[in-house]
Amino acid sequence: MxxxxxxxxxxxxxxxxxxxxxxxxxxxxxxxxxxxxxxxxxxxxxxxxxxxxxxxxxxxxxxAGIPPKPDPATQAKFIAALNAIDPEIVNGKEGKAIDRARNQCSSAKESPDNQAKLVDLTNQRFLSPEHPEGFGEATATKILKAVRTHICPVR
Structure with missing residues (x-):
């Protein structure tokens, strides 16, 4: 440095x-x-x-609370979970989805008990060409659950 x-x-x-x-x-x-x-x-x-x-x-x-990149098996499970919610979330860009999830872990570290804030940040972070303003609260809640299950599990 x-x-x-x-x-x-x-x-x-x-x-x-x-x-x-x-x-x-x-x-x-x-x-x-x-x-x-x-x-x-x-x-x-x-x-x-x-x-x-x-x-x-x-x-x-x-x-910042960002975990290391997941191993290939964990990454595959996470991408499968997102695709099960809506294939548009990943939209063929697995690396971007992983980066967004890792970044979401930083928000989860800062506000672990503020579910509304975390859902809002998830909705802001996970975008696609068809959803430039996010996927909405219901889908963002599912995305957040997948992030917390596979990328930064709640302990």
Whole structure:
């Protein structure tokens, strides 16, 4: 990590101000805070793969409540659960669905007992071309259950 960033508290966020490591388009944003000084660091995932070392990203993800990427069997079960709800949720983009679920875990860590907020954030996070405003409360509730069952189980 750059020495000029020592002492800063890192908060992972997206351009939509939802806690996450990667936004829906794959961009990485990190808000750094130290006293009254605030910085936003943008690390394009494809343009500069070495922008942040993987161990730094993993540490930030863990602090934000984002679990590691699931193993192939868990991933397959999660994708099957989403497809059973509505195939449009995955829409052929399994990696994006997994990333959205991992990011949802961050929200679940922040507000574990606020079901209404988690359903709302799920509805904002899981979008598709046919559902640009989300899938609605009933479907978002089912998606959240799948996320909590397969990606970040409630303990």
């Amino acid at each position: 750059d020495h000029s960033l020592r002492g800063y508290h890192a908060t992972v966020t997206t351009h939509r101000d939802h806690p996450a490591v990667r936004s829906h388009d794959g961009e990485l944003w990190i808000q750094l805070q130290h006293g009254g000084d605030h910085r936003i660091v943008h690390a394009p995932s494809q343009a500069q793969p070495s922008a942040l070392p993987s161990e730094v990203v993993s540490s930030i993800e863990a602090d």
